[in-house]
Amino acid sequence: MIIFDEIHVALKYKFLKTADLIRNLEERVPGQHVILTGRDAPQALIRCADLVTEMNCLKHPFSRGIPAQPGLDF
Secondary structure: EEEEOOOHHHOOOOOOOOOHHHHHHHHOOOOOEEEOOOOOOOHHHHOOOOOOOOOOOOOOOHHHHOOOOOOOOO
């Protein structure tokens, strides 16, 4: 299993090309699981994915004025 945490940010800011990522995913070893995370996934990536999950925050300390916590939020 390979996890690319927050890779969608790299795509958004054009550090990587979506087409290149998709091509590499298509050429991966059969049975190799890959997890991509981050906000604003490109539609092209969503279309070729086997599973897409969207998470929504229901409650967070930040909304009560508590700043981001090292080790939890970053």
